[in-house]
Amino acid sequence: MKAPFLGCIADDFTGATDLANNLVRAGMRVVQSIGVPDAPLDTDADAIVVALKSRTIPAAEAVAQSLAALKWLRAQGTQQTYFKYCSTFDSTAEGNIGPVTDALMDALQIDFTIACPAFPENGRTVFKGYLFVGDELLHESGMRNHPLTPMTDSNLVRVLQAQTTRRVGLIDHRTVAGGTAAIETRIAALRSQGVSMAIVDATDNEDLMQMGRAFATLPLVTAGSGVAIGLPQNFGLDAVAGAAQLPAARGGRAIVSGSCSTATNAQVANFIGHGGAAFAIDPLRLAEGADVASEALAWAEEQLADGPVLVYATAQPDAVRAVQAQLGVAHAGEIVEHAMGAIARGLAERGVGQLIVAGGETSGACVQSLGITTLRIGPQIAPGVPWCHAASPHAKDGGLHIALKSGNFGAVDFFTQAFATLGRDA
Missing domain, CATH: 3.40.980.20 (Four-carbon acid sugar kinase, nucleotide binding domain)
Incomplete structure (x- = not known):
């Protein structure tokens, strides 16, 4: 049984299936676990998604659960880690996106990762660091009235910077439009400037494909489910026929x-x-x-x-x-x-x-x-x-x-x- 390529940590259950769905669409065999398993899974999956219920719990608890998921996934031999949060980047006022990302970076001993909640097929786009829901800025959309995680700021650099002591930068739409090489060059420049996290603009699926290639060597990717569209191409997989086939429906x-x-x-x-x-x-x-x-x-x-x-x-x-x-x-x-x-x-x-x-x-x-x-x-x-x-x-x-x-x-x-x-x- 081969080791899975991609190990994913999702901060809620719907987000986990959202991520798994995009990976399956690209032909990956995916298993989703509810919580951190007690033992290895008997599967030949290309990706494993661990679904947590950590989006709105206290940050320290979210960190502890996420680190436990990372430890288990690494023990399964995963090559790359994906921290999945909502395409509206919603979090508590104290964070959970920033603190969890910090903890994962520390555990993996890395100095750089990206953050991109964009999912253009669902109307979630990032432009100049600002998140749009359809044609509206995030803070002008219905998310401003969310009962648990109201979002009142659309500037993701500012939102994430408030949740981490690491320096947050931006890879803007002009760089992304320049393709994979331009994105890689920008990442190198940001790292040389001491930037540890970068919000990435994306307005369509081609942006996600270019980004996916540029992120091939990053040990950790943090994103909504959209970026997952661009990652499977890095693993040399042939699409698996019938990957989405389920038993007949009853009841x-x-x-x-x-x-x-x-x-x-x-x-x-x-x-x-x-x-x-x-x-x-x-x-x-x-x-x-x-x-x-x-x-x-x-x-x-x-x-x-x-x-x-x-x-x-x-x-x-x-x-x-x-x-x-x-x-x-x-x-x-x-x-x-x-x-x-x-x-x-x-x-x-x-x-x-x-x-x-x-x-x-x-x-x-x-x-x-x-x-x-x-x-x-x-x-x-x-x-x-x-x-x-x-x-x-x-x-x-x-x-x-x-x-x-x-x-x-x-x-x-x-x-x-x-x-x-x-x-x-x-």
């Missing part, structure tokens, strides 16, 4: 949505507007001790035979802020995540075999509640979101198709599109 269909992003709000509204069966989770009733999860599961059991069901805590920013004002940000998030995890587990026990989970924190809670330890990556539903297949002790057939959707990803009809894709491709 009921359900959606569990905890994300309050602009995109997910629109997707929930679209599903309901087209007659979809939906059950809303009220955080205030949860806080009062009501067994809302059991209520949702009893409702779903009656609806599943008629088509997909949606259980959601998704809400508009004003409603989220009102709940947080009463319960506190952390407590509101914790009780909703716990309920969503219990609901996902209960749905699987009631025969759901095709499950969509919307939101990074929600995905983490659901995957852990379902007892999932590894994911097999399947066909892409939309940029950044694949169907996966996993063993779960709570699934009736022992296996479950699951899609972990980042809150900001997907078209307005994503839920309907996802089930149609699974029926067509899996």
